Every structure is written in structure tokens, then in C-alpha cells.
Amino acid sequence: MGKGVLYRAAYGKQIVATLSLQLQKKYGSSFELTNLRRMLRFAEEFTDHEIVATLSPQLSWSHIVELLPLATIEAKLFYAKDAVSRRLGVRELRKQISRKAYERREIANSQLSKLSSVPFNTFKDPYLLDILGLKENFLEADLEKAVLAELEKFILEFGQGFTFVERQKRMIIDGEDIILDLLFYHRILKRLVAVELKIGVFKAAYKGQMELYLKWLDRHERQEGEEAPIGLILCATASREKIELLEMDKAGIAVAEYWTHLPPKNEFETKIKTILLEAQERLERRKLLQGNKIQKQIDYFYDTKDF
Numbered sequence: 001m002g003k004g005v006l007y008r009a010a011y012g013k014q015i016v017a018t019l020s021l022q023l024q025k026k027y028g029s030s031f032e033l034t035n036l037r038r039m040l041r042f043a044e045e046f047t048d049h050e051i052v053a054t055l056s057p058q059l060s061w062s063h064i065v066e067l068l069p070l071a072t073i074e075a076k077l078f079y080a081k082d083a084v085s086r087r088l089g090v091r092e093l094r095k096q097i098s099r100k101a102y103e104r105r106e107i108a109n110s111q112l113s114k115l116s117s118v119p120f121n122t123f124k125d126p127y128l129l130d131i132l133g134l135k136e137n138f139l140e141a142d143l144e145k146a147v148l149a150e151l152e153k154f155i156l157e158f159g160q161g162f163t164f165v166e167r168q169k170r171m172i173i174d175g176e177d178i179i180l181d182l183l184f185y186h187r188i189l190k191r192l193v194a195v196e197l198k199i200g201v202f203k204a205a206y207k208g209q210m211e212l213y214l215k216w217l218d219r220h221e222r223q224e225g226e227e228a229p230i231g232l233i234l235c236a237t238a239s240r241e242k243i244e245l246l247e248m249d250k251a252g253i254a255v256a257e258y259w260t261h262l263p264p265k266n267e268f269e270t271k272i273k274t275i276l277l278e279a280q281e282r283l284e285r286r287k288l289l290q291g292n293k294i295q296k297q298i299d300y301f302y303d304t305k306d307f
């Protein structure tokens with residue numbers, strides 16, 4: 001780094017420090033140096049004036065301070081909009097950031113293709129169900145009861161728009177009782193959301209089971225003006241490659257893990273980062289494979305044997 005650059009940087013810092021003193025004298029301690037630097041950073045990063053005009057009347061400066069350290073503008077805008085739409089206080093916003101809500105949404109989105117019947121930004125992966133207070137060696141029935149006992153917290157973890165409809169939804173198919181664990185309605189998406197809870201590893205057979213639920217709901221429960229139902233299978237362990245190969249999203253089904261115990265902060269952050277990187281790698285690989293498939297079709301069309 002040249003001397004000129006260093007000089008300009010030092011000179012810029014001095015200007016900001018001098019300006020801070022002047023503003024404090026005129027307007028008070030809100031313009032102390034650290035806060036003024038935050039204001040400058042906010043102005044540099046939030047360059048879309050329309051977004052700022054929408055968010056600023058609904059978020060306090062304390063909210064903005066929580067957003068500024070985030071790594072990307074996409075993450076900042078996600079949490080800002082979430083805080084506005086759900087009227088989150090600063091403490092709740094801080095909690096959502098610490099629980100990596102944005103990264104978990106991105107992991108869920110990475111499972112969806114362009115042909116997905118599951119809307120983007122609907123689910124997260126994994127879901128953090130430490131809020132349920134489950135002990136070791138619980139059964140699926142225990143998990144369902146815990147969800148219902150802490151329904152408000154469960155829906156908060158799921159995100160905005162979810163409304164509880166029914167538990168143990170009974171469907172009669174060819175005289176046989178078929179039972180869906182939980183049924184929700186998404187007010188924003190205007191569609192039913194079927195949720196199945198599994199305590200083990202994801203199995204391929206779960207796809208057919210959920211497809212049956214969704215087809216029944218589409219025929220018997222879907223109301224005029226609603227979109228087709230979608231499903232979410234929550235498993236203790238997701239087999240992500242198997243899920244990708246089965247193309248669950250094209251059938252309107254998402255799969256996500258759930259964690260009933262939150263690891264220590266550093267371990268949790270490392271795990272989420274690893275899962276996100278793996279998800280991004282799968283997404284890039286899928287794009288590459290799709291590109292190769294298109295290229296093969298082009299090569300076949302222009303094959304010299306056709307001339």
C-alpha cells in the first residue's frame with residue numbers, strides 16, 4: 001500500500017473524527033465517533049433509496065446496528081425485512097441472527113431447482129427445535145406433542161405466514177385410514193402445507209407417502225383460489241444426496257433436518273457454515289450437469305452425420 005493511500009486514509013479518519021465532535025456539540029451524543037462511522041457504513045451499504053425509505057420508518061437505529069456487522073447485503077436485507085414483517089424487537093432480531101435464520105433459508109433454497117413446485121424462501125434447513133425441550137430417546141408421538149405444546153414458538157421458528165390447521169389429519173383412501181402428522185396453511189402463499197415428523201434418517205419411501213397426502217389434500221381440501229398443497233418432511237437426519245436424486249421439489253416436497261439440541265455457539269456456526277458450503281457445491285454441480293445436458297442436446301442436433 002503506497003504512502004499516498006495511507007495518507008488519504010489517515011486524513012479521512014481525521015475528518016470523520018472532527019465532524020463527530022462538531023455534530024456532538026450541535027446535536028448531542030448520538031453523533032459520537034463510533035456511531036457516526038456506523039452511519040457512514042449504513043449509507044455506503046444501503047444504496048437503494050427506495051428500500052431505505054421503506055425500512056427506516058419501521059426499524060430503530062438499534063435494529064440497524066445489529067444488521068451492520070453481517071457479511072452480505074443480502075443477509076442484511078433478509079433480517080431487516082423479517083424484522084419489519086414480524087415486528088421483531090431488537091432482542092428477537094439478535095436471536096434470529098445468532099440462530100442463522102438467513103443461512104438456513106439458503107440451505108433449504110439450494111435443494112430447489114428451477115422446476116420446483118416448492119416456492120423459494122418458504123422453508124429453512126435445519127430447523128432448530130431446541131425450543132421444544134425434548135429429552136433423549138423420544139418417539140415421533142413425543143415430538144408431535146411437543147410441537148403442539150409449544151406451537152407459538154414452533155411457528156415462529158418456521159417463519160411468517162404459517163397458521164396451524166389440524167393435527168393427525170385423517171384421510172380415508174380405499175377404506176383405509178391414513179394419518180398426516182400436522183397440517184398448516186400458509187397465508188401468504190395461499191396453500192396448505194403438510195408436515196410429517198420422522199425421528200430417523202430420511203428414507204426414499206417417504207416421498208411416495210407425502211405425494212399421497214398432497215394428492216388427497218389437493219382433491220378434498222383445496223379451496224377455490226388456493227394454490228396446490230406442498231409438503232415438508234422433517235427428519236432427524238437428512239440424506240441430502242438421496243433427496244437431490246429423488247427430485248423431491250418437483251413433486252412439491254421439501255425435506256429438512258431438525259435439531260432438538262443447539263450445539264455450543266462456535267460448533268453451531270461451524271456446522272451451519274459446512275452445511276451451507278456443501279449445499280452451494282451441490283447447487284453448482286447441478287448447474288454444471290444441466291449445462292452439460294443442454295450442450296449434449298446441441299451437439300446431437302448439429303452432429304455431422306445429419307448433413
